[in-house]
Amino acid sequence: MDTAELLALYEQMALIRRTEKAAHDLFLQGLVKGTTHLAAGHEAIAVGASAALLPDDYVFATYRGHHHAMARGATPEECLAELMSRATGLCKAKGGSMHLTKAATNMLGSYAIVGAHLPMAVGAAWSARLRGTGQLAVAFFGDGATNIGSFHEALNLAAVWKLPVLFVCENNLYMEYTRIADVTAVPRPAADRAPAYGIPGEVVDGNDVVAVQEAVARLARRARAGDGPAVLEAETYRHFGHSRADPATYRPAEEVERWLKHDPLDIAHGRLIEAGVPEETVTAADERAQTVVRQAIEAAKSAPPPDPREAFTDVWADGGAAWRT
Amino acid sequence: MADVITYREAVAEGIAREMRRDPSVVCLGEDIGEAGGVFKTTAGLFKEFGRERVWDTPISEQAIVGAAMGAAMTGMRPVAEIMFSDFLACCWDYLANEIPKVRYMTGGQVTVPLVVRTANGGGLGFGAQHSQATENWALTVPGLKIAAPSTPADVIGMMAAAIRSDDPVVFFEHKGLLASKGVPPPPDHVVELGHAAVVREGADVTLVALASMVPVALKAAERLAEEDIGVEVVDLRSLVPLDMATVLASLGRTSRLVTVEENPYQGGWGATLVSVVADEGFALLDAPVRRVAAECVPLPFADVLEEQVIPTVDKVVAAVRSLAAY
Ligand SMILES: Cc1ncc(C[n+]2csc(CCOP(=O)(O)OP(=O)(O)O)c2C)c(N)n1
Numbered sequence: 001m002d003t004a005e006l007l008a009l010y011e012q013m014a015l016i017r018r019t020e021k022a023a024h025d026l027f028l029q030g031l032v033k034g035t036t037h038l039a040a041g042h043e044a045i046a047v048g049a050s051a052a053l054l055p056d057d058y059v060f061a062t063y064r065g066h067h068h069a070m071a072r073g074a075t076p077e078e079c080l081a082e083l084m085s086r087a088t089g090l091c092k093a094k095g096g097s098m099h100l101t102k103a104a105t106n107m108l109g110s111y112a113i114v115g116a117h118l119p120m121a122v123g124a125a126w127s128a129r130l131r132g133t134g135q136l137a138v139a140f141f142g143d144g145a146t147n148i149g150s151f152h153e154a155l156n157l158a159a160v161w162k163l164p165v166l167f168v169c170e171n172n173l174y175m176e177y178t179r180i181a182d183v184t185a186v187p188r189p190a191a192d193r194a195p196a197y198g199i200p201g202e203v204v205d206g207n208d209v210v211a212v213q214e215a216v217a218r219l220a221r222r223a224r225a226g227d228g229p230a231v232l233e234a235e236t237y238r239h240f241g242h243s244r245a246d247p248a249t250y251r252p253a254e255e256v257e258r259w260l261k262h263d264p265l266d267i268a269h270g271r272l273i274e275a276g277v278p279e280e281t282v283t284a285a286d287e288r289a290q291t292v293v294r295q296a297i298e299a300a301k302s303a304p305p306p307d308p309r310e311a312f313t314d315v316w317a318d319g320g321a322a323w324r325t
Numbered sequence: 326m327a328d329v330i331t332y333r334e335a336v337a338e339g340i341a342r343e344m345r346r347d348p349s350v351v352c353l354g355e356d357i358g359e360a361g362g363v364f365k366t367t368a369g370l371f372k373e374f375g376r377e378r379v380w381d382t383p384i385s386e387q388a389i390v391g392a393a394m395g396a397a398m399t400g401m402r403p404v405a406e407i408m409f410s411d412f413l414a415c416c417w418d419y420l421a422n423e424i425p426k427v428r429y430m431t432g433g434q435v436t437v438p439l440v441v442r443t444a445n446g447g448g449l450g451f452g453a454q455h456s457q458a459t460e461n462w463a464l465t466v467p468g469l470k471i472a473a474p475s476t477p478a479d480v481i482g483m484m485a486a487a488i489r490s491d492d493p494v495v496f497f498e499h500k501g502l503l504a505s506k507g508v509p510p511p512p513d514h515v516v517e518l519g520h521a522a523v524v525r526e527g528a529d530v531t532l533v534a535l536a537s538m539v540p541v542a543l544k545a546a547e548r549l550a551e552e553d554i555g556v557e558v559v560d561l562r563s564l565v566p567l568d569m570a571t572v573l574a575s576l577g578r579t580s581r582l583v584t585v586e587e588n589p590y591q592g593g594w595g596a597t598l599v600s601v602v603a604d605e606g607f608a609l610l611d612a613p614v615r616r617v618a619a620e621c622v623p624l625p626f627a628d629v630l631e632e633q634v635i636p637t638v639d640k641v642v643a644a645v646r647s648l649a650a651y
Contacts, residue, residue, distance in 0.1 A: 058399060092432030101427075103434035108398055113422050119388045120423070123395020123403075130351060130377070131400055150418075153388035160383065314433035315468050317491030323467070324567040324601070325519045 001210055003275045007285060009051055009209050010268045013043040014289035016067045017265060019076040022297050023066065023083055023097070027244055031301070032083045036097040037064040041207075041239040044264035045170050046071035048212025049138060052220055058106045058124040058137040060117040063098035064170075064238075065110030068140055072107035074100060076296035086303035093306045094314065106135075115145040118154035118167065125158065125165035125229075136220055137165045144175035146189040155197040158229040166219055167194075169233045170206060176242045177250055194231035206234030207264040210271060237262070333503040335477035336366035336442070339484030340404055342512075344374055347402060350488055353380040353389055354406025354442075363408055364444050364503055386415035390441060394424050397439035402488055410445040410459040410497060417462075424493045425468025440487045440494045445473070446537050446587055447635055448501035453623035456631075458587035460535070463495045464564050464594050470518055471564040473497040475539035477507035479562060482516030490518065499536040519566030523575060527555030530581040530645050533572055533598060535561045538585040538636060545641035554649045555579075564594050572598065573606045580611040581648045585636050590618035612651035615644045 001009075020040040026032045039046070046067035053059070061068035066079055074090055082089030083097050090100055101109040108124065111117040121139035128135035145151055146169065158165045169190035173180060186192035194201025204215045212234060219230040237259035241248035248256075272282055315321035330338065344350045352370060354362070358381040361368035371379045382389050386407060393405035407413055413420060420441070427435050447456035463471050470492050474480045480498070487494040524539065525546050534542035539560045546556035557575050561568065576582055582602060584595030595616040602614065620634045 058395075060395075090432075091430060091434070094432045095430040099430045101431040101434055103431065108395075108435065109427060109431060111423065113418055116391065116418055116423055119391020119419075120395035120398070122388065123392030123397070124399045125395075126392055127396040127399040127401045130396070137395070150387045150391060153383075153385035154391070156383055157385055157388040157392060161380075314429045317428070317436050317438070319433065321467075323565050324569045 011285040012047045016043045016070050018293040035243045037243050038240045039067040041237050044209040045206045045234045048209040049216045051213045052216035060121045060139045061110045063112040069100035073105035074102045076293050077299045081300040087306045088303040115148035115150040122154050122158045125163035140168045143171040143180040143189045159197045162228040164223040165229045167231045172236050172238045191233040201231040203233045206236035329506045330477045330509040332477045332505045335480035339481040343488040350402045351378050352404045390416040390419040393439045397437045404440045407443040409455050410443040411457050437493045438491045442496045444500045445497040446499045447624050452626045456624040461588040470494040473536040478510040482514045485515045501537045518563040521568035521571040522560045524560045525558040527557040529555040531557045531575040531579045532583050533559045534585040544638045576609040582614045583644050584616045586618040589621045591621050593618045612648045617644045
């Protein structure tokens, strides 16, 4: 990867990190209701994977999906406006934090039922094959999702139909509040199970954007060549608790410290400096990200709430919601 | 085409007509390929359209319906089979949480044009886990259209409407009707969802029925005609959209209402229908409404027990008679 590309990925990660920080602050100010599942710490997975995909590949994510939406083209303003229940939100304020979706760029949604979207990604890959488009589908999911039935059904179907789909597990060691290791029969919850379905299962440092980009690029090439699906288990850590309600006191202090030192932004920063990029250039990227997010916050704050009549649109394809004639 | 067609053949014929006109229509499900489906409702499709359009799946209800959803979101029109409607519970997340909500919660960005077909209902002695009438499960979920045809011609016409619909449709094929026969409809026969049919006219009582209960209602009407009670039978054909206009118009003529449901009384579609009548058509009524529905027990195996539980011609006759005399 050349330094210009790495710098661009760094800036994208910085943009996501600052947007997550904004979501956190706006929640504390009472401007974001419900809950949020922040992805601070997971940025390198979304950004690295997206860098290895083509613009019309399909992406499916979980309720922890701000980073995937942004890595696939959603702007901080659209995302924050959605979180703040504004008419200009990414989903017209009908989705919220857990459902960020940008269909125009084939980011086909964030799903709040654990594991539900894995078969959907299989279906999108099946459809790509039927239409002969060469598109790939990627499902991002948590380690907790590997113990749900749809994970296993999806892997098997993708394997027997040899579909171009990648299953990317963001293993952050925890489900909500329970360590995945305490409730799972194998140490690598995703990668260890893949061979049972005849699928390669790889492990990667999920905090190293270059390593993620390279792994996804390789598995994507393979899938596009007709060699079928793959599982990539990306090791990472969430900086915040599971959701807004969670102070994450169950995590040992030294574990938190170790992982905060292994920050995806720091790792990319280190790589840039090592490659001879001046510190000021990296700082400038940071500042650009900061400016974009600051403007996004202001724009979202000043956007109007949705028209109440919007509650009765978009159930059906005709735009309406009528259930009787 | 032959001068009669069975309901079972009509299912495959309805799908085949749509597959011929639209290459984006594909089928998936357990045993639907070369085997032609456990109810033979997909017979001939594999031979005509091949394995790139008719896909056998593993026993993975979540993957079947979830993959159909992903394909529908990305340009295909999948027709997914869930063998027995009881098994919808195995993929209920997709029917309750995923398929019907994605359009709404993405602010209209994504449309899910798929059909989930399934063999519904009792009467064949399959026992409690293979006999349920589950249309009312789907009725509780905003965002699903629900079709339940009662004749071969309607199967073909409603299949066309369901597959062409840009909205998700759950299509209930009744097991007890599979062998029934009817006149095959002409080419390009489409029965839009949300249009009930008045299948028998009568001046005294309106009987509203669905799927397998339509022939039960018609038999009851014949018996009651011998007693000079004129029964108008309305075949609802779909539950969403629900054709209340036709029901209310019929009540305008008869002023008495009986619903006949195979699903259990508790939470059945008849409750929704009579609540709309109470709300908007109370002045049309000259008598209380009656609901003939299944009892709230699991479907038993023996015929003599099953008859106790699901509506029969006798039970419908008794309900109508009591109202006619009111
Ligand atoms: C089917 C289902 N069961 C339980 C939940 C509640 N829940 C939400 S997130 C979560 C933990 C998921 O952990 P993981 O898959 O590792 O993802 P992460 O949150 O770590 O990104 C649980 C149990 C849910 N949303 N869906």
